[in-house]
Amino acid sequence: MATAGRSPLLALGHFLKPYRGRVIAAACALIFTAGATLALGRGIQVLIDRGFGAGTTADLQAAIALLLSIAAAMALGTFIRFYLVSWLGERVSADLRKAVFDNLVRLHPGYFETNRSGEIMSRLTTDTSLLQTIIGSSLSMALRSCLTLTGALVMMFITNLKLSLIIAISVPAVLMPILLFGRRVRALSNKSQDSIASVGSYAGEIIQHIKVVQSYTQEDFESRAFDAEVERAFAIARRRIRQRALLICAAIAMMFGGLAAMLWTGGQDVISGRMSAGELGAFVFYAIMVGSGFATISEVWGELQRAAGAAERLLELLAQRSDILEKDIANASQPVANARMAFEAVRFAYPARPDQAALDDFSLDIPAGRSLALVGPSGAGKSTVFELLQRFYDPQAGRITLDGCDIRDFSLHDLRSHIALVPQQPALFTGDVRYNIAYGCENASDEAVFAAARAAHAHDFIQQLPGGYASHLGEQGVRLSGGQRQRIAIARAILNDPDILLLDEATSALDTESEFHVQQALQELMRGRTTVIIAHRLSTILHADRIAVMDQGRIVATGTHESLLRDNHLYARLASLQFREADQAAG
Numbered sequence: 311m312a313t314a315g316r317s318p319l320l321a322l323g324h325f326l327k328p329y330r331g332r333v334i335a336a337a338c339a340l341i342f343t344a345g346a347t348l349a350l351g352r353g354i355q356v357l358i359d360r361g362f363g364a365g366t367t368a369d370l371q372a373a374i375a376l377l378l379s380i381a382a383a384m385a386l387g388t389f390i391r392f393y394l395v396s397w398l399g400e401r402v403s404a405d406l407r408k409a410v411f412d413n414l415v416r417l418h419p420g421y422f423e424t425n426r427s428g429e430i431m432s433r434l435t436t437d438t439s440l441l442q443t444i445i446g447s448s449l450s451m452a453l454r455s456c457l458t459l460t461g462a463l464v465m466m467f468i469t470n471l472k473l474s475l476i477i478a479i480s481v482p483a484v485l486m487p488i489l490l491f492g493r494r495v496r497a498l499s500n501k502s503q504d505s506i507a508s509v510g511s512y513a514g515e516i517i518q519h520i521k522v523v524q525s526y527t528q529e530d531f532e533s534r535a536f537d538a539e540v541e542r543a544f545a546i547a548r549r550r551i552r553q554r555a556l557l558i559c560a561a562i563a564m565m566f567g568g569l570a571a572m573l574w575t576g577g578q579d580v581i582s583g584r585m586s587a588g589e590l591g592a593f594v595f596y597a598i599m600v601g602s603g604f605a606t607i608s609e610v611w612g613e614l615q616r617a618a619g620a621a622e623r624l625l626e627l628l629a630q631r632s633d634i635l636e637k638d639i640a641n642a643s644q645p646v647a648n649a650r651m652a653f654e655a656v657r658f659a660y661p662a663r664p665d666q667a668a669l670d671d672f673s674l675d676i677p678a679g680r681s682l683a684l685v686g687p688s689g690a691g692k693s694t695v696f697e698l699l700q701r702f703y704d705p706q707a708g709r710i711t712l713d714g715c716d717i718r719d720f721s722l723h724d725l726r727s728h729i730a731l732v733p734q735q736p737a738l739f740t741g742d743v744r745y746n747i748a749y750g751c752e753n754a755s756d757e758a759v760f761a762a763a764r765a766a767h768a769h770d771f772i773q774q775l776p777g778g779y780a781s782h783l784g785e786q787g788v789r790l791s792g793g794q795r796q797r798i799a800i801a802r803a804i805l806n807d808p809d810i811l812l813l814d815e816a817t818s819a820l821d822t823e824s825e826f827h828v829q830q831a832l833q834e835l836m837r838g839r840t841t842v843i844i845a846h847r848l849s850t851i852l853h854a855d856r857i858a859v860m861d862q863g864r865i866v867a868t869g870t871h872e873s874l875l876r877d878n879h880l881y882a883r884l885a886s887l888q889f890r891e892a893d894q895a896a897g
């Protein structure tokens with residue numbers, strides 16, 4: 311890990327850099343408040359010895375006025391410190407959230423296959439919130455306590471040496487358990503965060519697949535399984551809080567033990583007149599500050615350890631680099647419009663299954679502006695061809711070219727901006743219809759959006775929606791049929807005006823009218839563009855310039871419908887079963 315050997319909290323200092331001014335102001339306020347707090351001890355000494363001791367109202371008034379002005383200074387300093395430090399906590403966690411998301415959204419898609427998305431979400435939300443409270447409060451408490459503690463220790467020694475030595479001896483006794491328990495708390499809190507994240511992602515998965523769970527009547531089973539997850543998380547949390555409770559308990563017991571010993575000795579000195587009552591009062595005040603300083607530190611120490619755990623996990627996400635390496639943008643080539651595409655002896659296995667090649671010795675040539683239909687049995691590797699073309703993965707051998715240039719020589723942005731994908735199950739984002747069509751083309755004018763929708767045969771049905779183009783889609787939005795969704799996706803592709811088009815035809819049958827509209831929209835879209843279609847319908851296949859038959863990651867034949875029917879058994883079988891069925895269902 312990038313932060314190995316360094317405290318992850320220190321590594322976060324990078325995020326504080328832009329706010330140097332505020333950090334310095336907060337530090338000044340912190341020091342000022344600590345100074346005022348320490349001065350309060352002297353104020354108490356004056357109050358007891360001169361205010362009460364001298365016995366005149368004027369002296370008492372003066373002593374109280376002194377105390378009040380010190381308290382006012384403390385209040386002002388605390389206001390500034392609290393505001394600035396909380397501000398920094400919120401700001402840093404907001405920046406961190408943005409930085410982590412910025413990095414995540416650029417990672418290779420394979421990363422999200424091996425890492426559960428629920429867990430990543432929890433890191434982005436829970437861990438950053440934890441850091442926010444800790445930077446905003448615990449850290450400032452710890453710093454303040456460190457300052458007042460050091461100051462109070464110095465003042466104690468100045469006020470009374472003998473009594474101070476008693477306190478000094480009890481300090482290491484308090485420190486030992488803090489260090490010991492602190493380490494355990496840190497390990498447990500990391501575990502605790504992980505288990506909470508896994509509870510979250512478990513629930514997320516079940517809710518996402520709720521219909522499957524209910525149709526297989528697995529509610530009880532899932533409840534029990536979730537129960538077990540939650541209990542596991544609770545058991546870890548219980549161990550963590552037990553350690554923390556012990557930590558606090560040990561610190562308090564030690565502290566008051568020392569305090570009692572000091573009061574006993576100091577009290578005897580006052581009785582025998584070796585020390586004034588005001589001196590003892592100030593001393594007790596400083597000693598209490600030392601004690602409460604330690605108590606605060608011991609209490610927030612555990613929290614700081616948790617923050618370190620959270621920071622470590624966030625920095626891990628930040629340090630994660632995409633497997634898809636980009637060429638230096640300045641040297642990147644420019645993809646050519648209407649590009650000719652070629653796969654040259656490509657071998658590719660998914661990272662999750664390195665031994666099983668999804669594409670093997672795969673060569674394919676698609677002339678510029680022409681269309682190619684990919685057909686083949688399930689698992690043949692058709693979708694993999696699309697994944698590689700968009701560089702979601704890189705092949706282990708061979709290369710993919712656009713007009714003779716390796717696609718790895720283009721910047722990802724340039725490459726992908728020349729490609730549009732119409733997937734089998736188009737993704738609709740939370741937003742209105744217009745937003746969904748203009749996705750990837752945010753500056754498009756209303757006219758352009760309407761024109762794209764018309765070309766995609768979507769304009770009419772959109773106008774019949776309750777809010778027209780402003781109808782809300784997405785999770786809580788209008789439900790669209792499969793054919794309608796696909797036409798929105800086609801409109802999106804038309805608007806983005808790509809040179810290369812990747813179409814994954816829906817396997818599920820559309821009704822005749824939808825089918826007709828989708829076909830018309832596709833014809834419109836394919837015109838003049840280099841197109842690869844994962845085809846399931848005979849009508850689409852017949853419209854393609856060429857057909858490639860795939861099986862087990864290889865091209866087994868290419869040709870026209872007639873030549874393949876004649877020469878290729880696999881194609882003939884697919885044609886007689888799959889294509890006919892789909893077309894019958896559609897027709």
Ligand SMILES: Nc1ncnc2c1ncn2[C@@H]1O[C@H](COP(=O)(O)OP(=O)(O)OP(=O)(O)O)[C@@H](O)[C@H]1O
Nearest residue numbers: 423660662663668687688689690691692693694695
């Ligand atoms: N993300 C992945 N990780 C590991 N293996 C994968 C992944 N995606 C696909 N595969 C495997 O790669 C092979 C090719 O899959 P691909 O999805 O390209 O087939 P397909 O021809 O598109 O199938 P279908 O028509 O059923 O969608 C299959 O054996 C599949 O199990």
